[in-house]
Amino acid sequence: MGHSMPERNKNDNLALSIYEDLLKRILCDDLKPGTRLPSERELAAHYQTNRNTLREALRKLEHAHLVSVRHGQGVTILDFRKTATVECLGPFLMQARNPSEQIRTLLDLLMARVQLLEMSVALAAQRAKPEDIEQLERLVELQLHNFETDDREALIHDDVELINALVDAAHSLTARWIANTLLEVYRGLISRTQSLWVSDPSFPDYLRCLLRCISENDPEGAVSATRTYYAKIDRVLLTLLSPLLEAGRKSNPGHSEAV
Amino acid sequence: MGHSMPERNKNDNLALSIYEDLLKRILCDDLKPGTRLPSERELAAHYQTNRNTLREALRKLEHAHLVSVRHGQGVTILDFRKTATVECLGPFLMQARNPSEQIRTLLDLLMARVQLLEMSVALAAQRAKPEDIEQLERLVELQLHNFETDDREALIHDDVELINALVDAAHSLTARWIANTLLEVYRGLISRTQSLWVSDPSFPDYLRCLLRCISENDPEGAVSATRTYYAKIDRVLLTLLSPLLEAGRKSNPGHSEAV
DNA sequence: GCCTCAAATTGGTTGAACCAGTCCGAACCT
């Protein structure tokens, strides 16, 4: 086990730093599934801390379904590709060593975002209240202005805000709770890699149509407008990223990719 | 704070029991957002344990975004309706005191399941490998047989298995990780309340069509078949549950329901 | 009335000891 010591960020506490260090080492396939971690006592010594603090880090790994901790038996690394949850997407996209898998995961995340949007706009068109509509109108106006002035930074920021408002308008705990995890990843991704936010000339039309459908309680219209628009976006994204995808696949055959 | 002591399940450790107790008390609106919990020392005394063990429970609440813990400031209850994540869906459906909100959340969960399915079948139709197809064929055969013999128990069990296999066939970390959390809730819900699993006479046709579309790499066909079938299911579910929904709304106006 | 600073309160970290499952191997019996 020749690790480097984790940097302890100013805002983080010690347990969190250790968690992040182990998380990285798992997500970049450094610690392989099935491997047993050293005992809590050894790990605590390695990170120059005590068992209690170290155990907090282990609890976090366990909660994220990255390790299995069993009394008397130790800590075993799980196969995160099978067992993890969405909260690992952000760290994974930052750590992954397989470019092809990374790009594919990224595209899938954008696809999941659209699924969340479809669900939200459908529900919003049934349940939105006047104050929801007002908030949506405000944000749509903002985006229309951002689009005209081509303010990339603002477009991205308000994109996340708009999705959030749509989820709120859906008045669905399920949608809200899915969005909380998914949008945190999405926000981090898109603000790091701004070129991932692409648009189509029909963007203003789409926003206006969506707003109309929601305020007129037309779920089918809202959903179909969303599907149509994001189908275009997907095509752009695919042509944008497919070269990277192929390049990665050649240079790094990676996991379960062998055909 | 007059709580009852939590039952310590045989399989659970102490920290988990405390977590579950506090979780319940939050999800049933017993502990209201903004409230400050007693200090770790007091809580530990109340649960007749020590600070370290109690802190493990707090870490779990924090991880689930149900409380905010800040050094020197204490532990504050968050508004779980805004901040929680999908993993709280299961406990919430068991604890919620507002029947209308409960039924609505339940319907939304089933809707989210369909969104997950749409995404998975679309990807599966692009990425499924021979062994995925084989596994799907096996499960489809099983379901066809279960449907003929009207084996409700098996239908429900293999329904979850089939969804799982579709997610696997999608070869998408994003889909897999979303499914891990969502299906855990879904499995628990549907096995507790078996009447929630409804079918349509076209079930066998749908399964066969889906399988054909996936093996012939026809994403659009797979998605549209899924949409069509589950639209029927949704109608049945809605007529099944809407009376409960209305009854709940009348007897318990509940939160943010006032119009 | 406002500012300052120290005390009280909170969570964060530490180390040691002990309890409780699990595993493995030596000793034992057959």
Place this chain on the structure above:
DNA sequence: AGGTTCGGACTGGTTCAACCAATTTGAGGC
């Protein structure tokens, strides 16, 4: 020789008693 038993050497789980560090509070000074 083979199988069984049991004890010791792991593992994580719990407890205790301090101390460190961030925040809040309020008494005192200006």
